[in-house]
Each structure stands twice: as C-alpha cells, then as structure tokens.
Amino acid sequence: MNNFSYTKAYSVDEAVSLTNVNEDNKFIAGGTNIIDLMKYFVTEAETLIDINKIEGKRDIVGLDNGGILIGALMTNADTAYHPLIEEKYPLLSKAILAGASAQIRNMATNGGNLLQRTRCYYFYDIHTPCNKRTPGSGCSAIKGYNRIHAILGHSENCIAVFPSDMCVALAALAAIVHISGLDGDRTLAFSDFHRLPGDTPNIDNNLKKGEVITGIELPGNGFSKNYSYLKLRDRSSYAFALVSVATGLELEDGLIKEARIALGGVSHKPWRVQEAEEFLKGKKADAENFAAAADIILQGAAGFEHNGFKIKLAKKAIVRNCMMALDPSSQRPGAKPSL
Incomplete structure (x- = not known):
C-alpha cells in the first residue's frame, strides 16, 4: 500500500472541494473495496477524504412523488433491514442481503456499493496485463481463465463483470442516482450510471471528476407483491x-x-x-x-x-x-x- 494522507469532510461542498485539489484524492466511506484495492496496489491515493461526517446522508426521506430517497452514506445493512425497505421495496432488501457478508454489509455504504470495482482475477493481479487497470496493456481474461466473466456487452478490450447484488435490484427498480459536484447537483438514471467497457474499460461509470453520490431515489412502485x-x-x-x-x-x-x-x-x-x-x-x-x-x-x-x-x-x-x-x-x- 502506498503512503497517503487522511482528512475528513463535514459537508458535501467541502468533500467536493477537497477531492478536486488533486486528481489522486479519493473518497472513503465504508472502505470495504478501496482499501483492498490499495493493499493490492491496484489503485493509489494521495489523500483519502473521509465523508462519514457529512450529515443527512444516512437517512431515508419520503418524496412527494410517492418514492423515497436513500442516503448514500446509509450502510447496506441498515438499508436492507429498514422497515420501509422491507415493506415497500423487498426486492432491494433481498438483493442486498444476498451480497457479501454480514460484517461487510455493516460497513459498506450505498454510494460505495455503486462504485465498487470488478473482482476479475487479472484486474487484481498487477503482474498481468489488464486494460481496466492499465489502458492499452491488453485483457488477460479473454484467453485466460474466464469462468466468472461476461457474456453480454463485453468488448475486445475487457470481459470483466460488475459484482454488485444491490445494483441489480436498483436497475430493476429504475432507480435514480443523486450526484453533487463543482457544477452543482444533478441526477442520473440508474441505467445510465454504469458503462459498458467499449474502448475505455478503465472508466466504470459516468461520474465526473470530483463528483460524489449523495443519494439513490426509488420510484413509488416497489413491486412489493410480486x-x-x-x-x-x-x-x-x-x-x-x-x-x-x-x-x-x-x-x-x-x-x-x-x-x-x-x-x-x-x-x-x-x-x-x-x-x-x-x-x-x-x-x-x-x-x-x-x-x-x-x-x-x-x-x-x-x-x-x-x-x-x-x-x-x-x-x-x-x-x-x-x-x-x-x-x-x-x-x-x-x-x-x-x-
């Protein structure tokens, strides 16, 4: 793991400002993925910006349209076991509980779940070529051991898969991602948040530099009966x-x-x-x-x-x-x- 600095942000504006100081500054919330990536030297950070002290992002808020807004800093466990989620969006609860372990779900945040990276063996092995890790180096998985890899949407540059369970339910529920950055607040349809590999498999999603996820909106229909x-x-x-x-x-x-x-x-x-x-x-x-x-x-x-x-x-x-x-x-x- 490389040496890094650590600081805390106490508001969304402060977090966005801090991460834009240096392109190698990164957010940390639950830390269940980024710390692994740093330990394996897959990614580096100049400064880790702890966003856990930002208020108002660990709640579920009802919306006028009948839907809800889930805070990005709410843990996966708290989300899955929340009475409103269990009652109105049981599909989401069930998907979250199918993922990881109880200990990880107690730490992992909703925003971080959307940002987790592939578990492709070659991505984690820095001694092998990987276009996702080092653009232009090649994809070792295509002719390697690819049992867990993609069958849809892949390209000649990458056949990795996205690992989240929670996000599969969010896709089915047609969620909306709430985002803040230097240019202000915006929303993005969940279907447009993650990217296919194409020629740029190193880019996982359509967040802009320095943007932070603040919440996940769910529509009124949670398909709670079927x-x-x-x-x-x-x-x-x-x-x-x-x-x-x-x-x-x-x-x-x-x-x-x-x-x-x-x-x-x-x-x-x-x-x-x-x-x-x-x-x-x-x-x-x-x-x-x-x-x-x-x-x-x-x-x-x-x-x-x-x-x-x-x-x-x-x-x-x-x-x-x-x-x-x-x-x-x-x-x-x-x-x-x-x-």
Missing part, C-alpha cells in the same frame, strides 16, 4: 454471482401489467433489456412467455472458453426467478418454485 431475487454462485454465501436475476412484476387479472428484469454477473453493468419487458406486457405470467423474454434479454450473448455455460444458466435463471416472483413465499429456504 418480486424475487435469485443469485446463482459457487457456494451459498460470501461469493459473487455467476448469474443473478432481479424480477419485479405487476399483475392484473392473471396478466402482466408491468415487468422488470435485470441480470447481474453477466456484464460490465447490471443488464436490463426494456424490449423484453415490453414483450411481457399483457401476456400470461407463465414459463413459456418468460422463456421468450429471456431469449430477448440474451440476444447477442457470447461466451468464452470457460464461461459459455452461463448463457444457458442465465436463461434458466430468468425463467425460474420470474416464476418465483409470482409467489414470493416460494423464496423461503427449502421452498420450490411453481414451475
């Missing part, structure tokens, strides 16, 4: 997803009035295809239609030597999760989906 989050992984806890699916459905007279489906573990960002959701509108909520929607979602999917299985796995996961969303009680341990 929802499910499914995470398929190599072990039952403290493992990143091979494929994950967040589903929210609104049903009326046995037909699908609205559908939201987002995938994790398959791309450089949470993967949501609105064409598939439009296809499901007005249709019967059954495995056949969910399978057809899955085919739309997975159009263009392409695997590599070790991860081709994820295409078939993703389709099965989508269908299974959508069926589970018809009866959220099926998500209890030991329960079987109504297939």
